[in-house]
Amino acid sequence: MGKDRPVRSLACFVQALEGLQVLVELRYDTLIRGMLDQVDEHMNLTLSSVVVEKMSNGEKHEMPFIHVRGRVVRYVHVPSNVRPHTAIEDHRKRISEARQLHAREAAQTFKPLLKGDQSQVV
Numbered sequence: 001m002g003k004d005r006p007v008r009s010l011a012c013f014v015q016a017l018e019g020l021q022v023l024v025e026l027r028y029d030t031l032i033r034g035m036l037d038q039v040d041e042h043m044n045l046t047l048s049s050v051v052v053e054k055m056s057n058g059e060k061h062e063m064p065f066i067h068v069r070g071r072v073v074r075y076v077h078v079p080s081n082v083r084p085h086t087a088i089e090d091h092r093k094r095i096s097e098a099r100q101l102h103a104r105e106a107a108q109t110f111k112p113l114l115k116g117d118q119s120q121v122v
Contacts, residue, residue: 010043011039011040011041011043012088012091012092013084013087013088014043014045014076016084016087016090017036017039017076017078017082017087018036018037018038018039019036019037020036020079021033021034021036021079022036022047022076022077022078022079023077024045024047024068024073024076024077025073025075025076025077026072026073026074027072027073027074028072029054029055029056030053030054030055031052031053031055032047032050032051032052032066033050033051033053034048034049034050034066035047035049037065040070042070043070043073044067044068044069044070045067045068045073045076046065046066046067046068047065047066047068048064048065049065050062050064050065050066051063052066
């Protein structure tokens with residue numbers, strides 16, 4: 001894994017849309033409509049309950065899930081009921097809370113070692 005990416009990136013905004021129905025437009029004139037399940041720092045997307053449509057001929061295919069590489073994403077259409085600023089702030093709060101929880105749990109795990117209790121050492 002690499003360095004932590006700042007929570008002010010474009011990927012952070014798309015991550016804030018996780019759990020929502022989105023429309024993703026890809027290069028090569030393809031549309032994907034589905035539930036956005038996961039987004040990583042490279043804008044790779046995982047969607048479920050997907051309908052893939054070729055814009056050139058209107059052909060549609062339903063799939064249970066799909067993984068899309070970030071480099072082929074042209075647009076992620078934001079649902080009209082989403083306020084971008086609020087979505088980003090909520091996402092940043094969730095990240096901050098998760099980091100704090102992880103730090104507390106890690107401190108509890110290593111507390112005996114810090115006090116010199118060698119009985120916990122494996």
